[in-house]
Amino acid sequence: MLKKATVFNCNNCGYESLKWLGKCPACGGFNSFSEEAKELKKKGGGEYRGFDAGFKTGPLKDVETGRKQRISTGISEADRVFGGGIVKGSLALLGGEPGAGKSTMALAISENVAKSGRKVIYISGEESPGQIKMRADRTGAGSPSLFVASETCVERIAEEIEREKPSLVVVDSIQTVYKDSIDALAGSVSQIKESCAHLMYAAKKTGVPVIIIGHVTKDGSIAGPKMLEHMVDVVLYFESEQINNFKVLRAVKNRFGSTNEIGVFEMGASGITEVASPSKILLDGIKEQKAGSGIVTVMEGTRPLMLEIQALTARRNFGNPQRTVTGVDYNRFLIILAVLEKKMGLSLENQDVFVNVAGGIRIFETGSDLGLAAAVYSGFRNSPVSTKTVYIGELGLDGEVRPVHFMDLRIAEAERMGFERAVIPARSKTGETRIKLERISSIEELKKIIITD
Template sequence: MAKLKSKYVCQECGYETPKWMGKCPACNEWNTLVEEIYEKNSKVNISKEYSETKIKKLIDVKIEEEERVSTGVDELNRVLGGGVVKGSLILVGGDPGIGKSTLLIQTANNLANKKLKVLYISGEESDKQIKIRSDRLEIKSNELYILSETNMEIIRNVVEDLKPDILVVDSIQTVYTPEITSAPGSVSQVREITSKLMKLAKTREMATFIVGHVTKQGSIAGPRVLEHMVDTVLYFEGERHHTYRVLRAVKNRFGSTNEIGIFEMRDVGLVEVKNPSEMLLSGRPEKSSGSIVVPSIEGTRPMLIEIQALVSQTVFGMPRRVATGLDYNRVILMMAVLEKKAGLQMQNYDAFINIIGGIQIKEPALDLGIVCSVASSFRDVEMDSKTVVMGEVGLTGEVRTISFIEKRIKEAAKLGFKRAVIPRANLKGLKNYSDIEVIGIDNVLDALDLVIGG
């Protein structure tokens, strides 16, 4: 007879202890230890089975390119590295209501239209609720099957009977296995369910998408081992009150983690944004201080973003510094460079810096845009609306070289910009452009002279 035992498991990091503690000693989080009941077998039978281990030289191993299936969504294909790899396990995380389920059911419909058998399993919605949402999204594929179930054993039996090519599980925190007595969503349940889904995906060569809830800190709920077990981890980002969404890969065994996909939420579901530069610059004011455009690179995609800054005199003793969409610490560094090298005394001024569109960009090439926008707003001087700036700024005020300079300049020229201010070191080997003037600078003072007149 198996003995019932209890243990306390941290819901943030998976740390286990036989007694309850207010603070987890592993991750230092408070009130995260939850009691879980498990069975401990008094006798364990260990079978001594040995298999011949085949050792090979690395140079002798032959590989073939993974067979990929297009999802029918170019932005998703871009993030995945060209499409879905057979047998891969893909984890999709994001805030509640951001559009994870909408993206996956639209993707499932596109794959089903390619004569692939797709099984969509929901542990949060009934069949009728899924039908209502699919009618709104105009989903009418004949090869898309749905199942409202949370028991993993039933799900496994259905998969073995139906033999789908693609499996979608929404969400991993609602599915449980009767083998473990803890509640659905606990560390033990999530770890076991993910392991079972991984075995199903690999043995049947069935690409599997699983939805993961996120914590208030923005990371996927459950043990960290969940992200280590899967092949790809995608985060769906964006503000619920903004229409634009960004799909970003933070782990991808079959492609790059630098690519992003941009979507717009509409009444008919998520729509791909083919030209994000034009979208992000729509509605930009022609004559306004504190607004500058910076060509950014996400993966292989050039993208023009607008940085806006508002510097106003503070009414408190301590000035505020607010950064939205940018690295806060990077903004503080750039303001310190302005105070030291350009003589802008901002100790009595609040500063608010924002990237338009609700997206987050953290590459160093934005430094020069931050410097110019803050200085423009501080001096209340308008900048040329047809000028773009780019460059990494060092703590001594120098403007350092950046990568993919030609892609950035071409994207700016394509959208009608007439002047590009770049690091002087990037001029070496750069070809001449007839439709845009390229100017090289050495430090922030040169940039301010060009952009806002000193």
């Protein structure tokens, strides 16, 4: 009988120690160690760590990739995030908060792939086949090529993959499966790490893509060791927006595509549906003239998204003025306020300033600087601006309006949405467009444009 020892593993990074530590020396996390039993004189998972019997190197240029290496999910928004479809033999991790719709999203992908005549296996360690069928009935899934099972042993799952060789396998979730040769509870660091490795080798060996669903911790990261995200090929987060009931599928790691792409979905009674034009929903019903408003076009990967930035200023007679921001980087906001005070003569030292991005969307780029400045200036002067005007540009500390990337895509989206005018940097190069272009080189020129609106 093999001897066993007690070890302590870091829940964040998987670092192993023979004694409990208050602070992990590898990742610096506090109070992250948990106790586990470990078998001595046995290498966990060594029996599956081989792709083929032989080992041979060769020139990269002679490697055959094949023409059809991707499988379409049947959902254009999901294909966009995957980089054009799911790559055969890849291992993808889909994470999200409880109730975000991870399982529903995975079932929708499974159903669409199965509709094309491909065999798909959906394996759940959290639900019985009857419970999966209840959810499938609600969402309209029921393709004869979609097979379901309830299993938690990763060895049996890998055997099923090698025996059936389906076109796609979904495992829900990685925290519930376990490896028989590891003497630890399901969901522990060693179980998650070895189970993921076992599924990864099964996917690479058979060429069957596998999607594993993972839970997230209270700080928003995937539960389990950080090594889990390094092992897989694709890491996706399915996030819930607080407003408009949007669901956003975001890639944070993708070995086969861009990590800047997002897919926008909406949750309804019949499941998840994709939103082809989120800009139209976000700007629906907006007034033609508003004070304290600036329409901007931001880029999420290669997708332009039109948003409304709202600003409100209110006089404060005593105490320090308040600065409240939602959806925009706070430090960037303070820089723009300083530029407005210095270059446009705004007296904001006794004004509370509130900024909000309508729709609950967060902006992470600088192409919205000009729109934010226009919203604050309009709100302070109480001068209504046309909501048929879009502002695109970055502000420098000297008040210069600087060009941003993907200008043609941003203007094309504004044109598609029916906008009449675009305020852009003077040095921006643009193609043909029906929108009237107002080119400015400094923030001082913004005053004339807002007054004439």
